Amino acid sequence: MRILFATTHTYLPQRVGGSEASTHDLAKEMLAQGHEPAVLCGLSTGDSTWLRNRVIKGISRKHFPADTFRPYRVFRGYEVGAAAIHEVAASFKPDAAVVQAGHxxxxxxxxxxxxxPTLLYFRDVVFDRLGGEIQSHPLLRFVANSRFTAAEVERSFNVKAEVIPPLVHSTAYATTRRPRYALFINPVASKGLETVLELAxxxxxxxxxxLESWPLGDEARRSLTRQSATLANVELRRPTLDMKNVYHGARLLLVPSRSPEAWGRVATEAQFSGIPVLASKIGGLPESVGHGGxxxxxxxxIDAWHQALRRIWDNPEQEQALSRAATEYAARAEIRPERLIADLLSVLGQIQPLPPPPSTPKV
Known part of the structure; x- marks a missing residue:
């Protein structure tokens, strides 16, 4: 089966977030199972990915040419919309599609x-960015990345979404550790940056x-650099795809999100290495953290966060117990790749292609 993953956001390596990582892991697992995935996404300027796209575009004369430096095709271009769908569908000829993130x-x-046949995959609950009203269609189904997200979708749109958690390949994240630091991924306000800086x-x-994740503008990066520079115990790193190296030194993961997380993929990534998670009890985080944090x-x-942090950092027995619980929770059946792919294909299989229009009788 040919499956097109489509988003208006940019994609790896230009954007390194949970949605992009989950899509990449889904695509790799589908390849392993004999399917052919591809990604349609936006494009930002000024880096090697953009330069490569310009060269391919000049040769192919396509607005959304495909690069193949990943094991699947990635169609990149500006203003992803109906015209992009038309061009890429004509080239890739997908049997089904999954749309997510962006608009x-x-x-x-x-x-x-x-x-x-299309799945609209709800990966967050910021519904004012969907780009339009949700309308039913015989070729459209809905999935959500957590029970929390599915409940919010039903409450907001009166539609039911099947729950399929993000696919996370343990092989990309599990590592032996030399625990040294408290790790915070995606240092932006909505993820709890203020809380982390105060804890530091x-x-x-x-x-x-x-560790940076979402693209930061120049002013946001300067501000973050200034704030972290005043704290001798804070290191700021640019985005990376080598997460094993990051988790290798993590003693615990901080997820003090201020707004509801639909899932919290970083919790799953960290728990593969037995890293306890200290997180906000909000949105889908209780589902992703479970008893592993x-x-x-x-x-x-902030006093409660300080006390919880010291409870783990200063208590080796507590830390080891949470580490064992994290490893155990990361091994649960409901997030195993083979099950998630089977669930996704099952939902796609429920969509019946529309019959062809009746032929016009010849006169």
Whole structure:
């Protein structure tokens, strides 16, 4: 089966976030099972991916040419919309599509208009960025990355979404550890940057690693650099695809999100290496963290976060117990790749292609 994953966002390596990592892992697992995936995505300027795209575009005369430096094709271009769907569908000829992230609704409409069975995969609950109203169609189904997300989708749109958690390949993240620092991934305000910086200020004996994920503008990066420079125990790193190296030194993972997370993929990644997670009890995080960490109520202040951090850092028995629980929780059947692919294909299989229009009798 040929499956097209479509988003208006940029994609790896230009954007390194949970949605992109999950799509990459899905694509790799589908390849392993004999399917042919591809990705349609946006394009940003000024890096080697952009330069490569310009060269391929000049040769192919396509607005959305495919690069193949990954084991599957990635079609990149500007303003991903109906025209992009038309061009890529004509070239790739997908049997089905999955739209997600960015503004997925216009993409879903274009795909079903082209007769392509489509899944709209809800990976967050920021519904004002969908790009339009959710409308039913015989070729459209819905999936969500957590029970929390599915409940929010049903409450907001009165549609049911099958729950399929993000696919995370343990081989890309599991590593032996030399625990040294408290790890915080994606240092932006909505993910709890203010909380982490205050924890670093209150705990000068604890090293903190802040790893960039989402693209930061120049001003945001300058501000983050200034803030972290005032704290001797804080290291700031640029985005990387080598997450094993990052988790190798992590003693615990901080996820103090201020707004509801639909899932919290980094919790699953960390738990493959037995890393305890200290997270907000909000959104889908209780599902992704499970008993492999501690949860802090969203209404709690910085004192509660400080106490929870010291409870793990200063108590080896507590830390080891949470580490064992994290490893155990990461091995649960419901997030194993083979099951997630089977569930995804099962939902796609429920979509019946529309019959061809009746032929016009010859006169």
């Amino acid at each position: 997925p609704v216009p993409l879903a409409r274009a795909l079903v208009a082209a007769g392509i 200020k209150r705990n000068p004996d604890i090293p903190f690693l802040l 501690l949860l802090v109520p969203p209404s709690a202040g």
